Amino acid sequence: GAVVSQHPSWVICKSGTSVKIECRSLDFQATTMFWYRQFPKQSLMLMATSNEGSKATYEQGVEKDKFLINHASLTLSTLTVTSAHPEDSSFYICSRTGQGIREQFFGPGTRLTVL
Amino acid sequence: QQQVKQSPQSLIVQKGGISIINCAYENTAFDYFPWYQQFPGKGPALLIAIRPDVSEKKEGRFTISFNKSAKQFSLHIMDSQPGDSATYFCAASVNQGGKLIFGQGTELSVKP
Numbered sequence: 001g002a003v004v005s006q007h008p009s010w011v012i013c014k015s016g017t018s019v020k021i022e023c024r025s026l027d028f029q030a031t032t033m034f035w036y037r038q039f040p041k042q043s044l045m046l047m048a049t050s051n052e053g054s055k056a057t058y059e060q061g062v063e064k065d066k067f068l069i070n071h072a073s074l075t076l077s078t079l080t081v082t083s084a085h086p087e088d089s090s091f092y093i094c095s096r097t098g099q100g101i102r103e104q105f106f107g108p109g110t111r112l113t114v115l
Numbered sequence: 116q117q118q119v120k121q122s123p124q125s126l127i128v129q130k131g132g133i134s135i136i137n138c139a140y141e142n143t144a145f146d147y148f149p150w151y152q153q154f155p156g157k158g159p160a161l162l163i164a165i166r167p168d169v170s171e172k173k174e175g176r177f178t179i180s181f182n183k184s185a186k187q188f189s190l191h192i193m194d195s196q197p198g199d200s201a202t203y204f205c206a207a208s209v210n211q212g213g214k215l216i217f218g219q220g221t222e223l224s225v226k227p
Contacts, residue, residue, distance in 0.1 A: 004158075034214060043204060043217045044159065093158050097213055102147045104215060106158035 003027045004096050006107035013084055014115055020080045021110045023094030029074035030096035034104065035067075038091040050077045084114045117142060119207050121218025128225050134192040136221045138205035141186065145207040149215070150179065150190045153202045162203075163190075195225045 007022045023033060031052050036044040048069050049057040056069035068080040081088055091111055095104040121138045128134045138148075149164035165172045165179040165188065172179045178191040192199055205218040 006158075032213065043220050044215075045217075046214055049214055091156075095158075095215075102208070102210075102213065103149070103161060103164065104213070105161060106151075109156070109158045111156070 002108070003105045004094065004107040006092075006094060006110050008110060009108060010111040010113075012113045012115065015085050016083055018080055018082045019084055019112060020078055021092055021094075021112075023077045023079070023096075023107055025075045025096040028096065030077075031074065032097050033071060033077040034095045034097075035069060035077070035079050036093045036095070036106075038093060038109075040091075044093065047079075081112065084112070086114045088112065089114045117216055119205060119216050119218040121205050121221060123221060124219065125222045126224070128195045128223065130195065130197060130225055130227050132195050132225075134195045134199065134223055134225070135189055136203055136205070136223070137187065137189045138207075138218050139185075139187045140207050142207070142209070143186070144209045145216075146210055147208045148179070148181065148188050149206050149208075150177070151204045151206065151217075153204065153220075159204060192223075195223075197225045197227050199223060200225050 005024045013019050033050040035047045038044045046059050047062045050069045050071040052071045052074050058064045071077040091109050093109040095106040097104050119140050150162045151159035152162050153159040163174045163177045165181050167183050176193045181188045203221045206215040208215050
């Protein structure tokens with residue numbers, strides 16, 4: 001069964017609004033979660049590493065003030081896309097790992113469409 | 116040096132045939148190499164993974180072959196089925212941080 005869930009599975013919003021995406025680890029207390037973005041027909045690009053109780057680590061080129069990540073508990077990480085624009089339309093996917101565990105398990109993804 | 120190069124970009128195989136996807140890397144610090152399968156509109160699912168201390172790992176119809184000296188690894192899908200039609204990604208990571216570097220992906224189509 002699924003070990004990572006995401007909510008919502010798809011969202012449509014107007015340009016300039018903010019959207020929050022939740023990522024939950026269902027079976028494991030995940031100290032570390034990752035957020036990826038995937039454009040159509042392309043690979044997954046890591047946006048940031050989310051660590052429980054501390055600030056997220058963003059990859060080069062990812063605006064931390066635009067993509068706000070919060071990892072307040074061992075089972076929940078959230079990604080908020082602030083002031084969304086059409087170019088932010090993409091498939092956002094989270095994954096979880098754990099201390100001493102190399103395997104990453106991915107959520108089902110969230111399709112964001114910004115009009 | 117952080118890149119993982121994957122080929123081919125797309126692959127068409129007849130049912131029952133062998134699908135082979137190749138990946139190459141430069142960073143010798145990589146020590147974990149997973150393969151993921153992704154269906155349209157879904158998140159990637161872990162298929163099989165290998166560490167550099169072994170040259171081959173098999174799970175069912177899926178086999179990873181690993182060549183440490185050549186810095187290459189490949190996925191073999193035996194007896195390919197139409198249900199295997201999906202996009203496959205190789206990846207690599209270094210222990211510290213654990214973040215995955217993905218290949219470009221291979222779109223596999225298995226024809227009945």
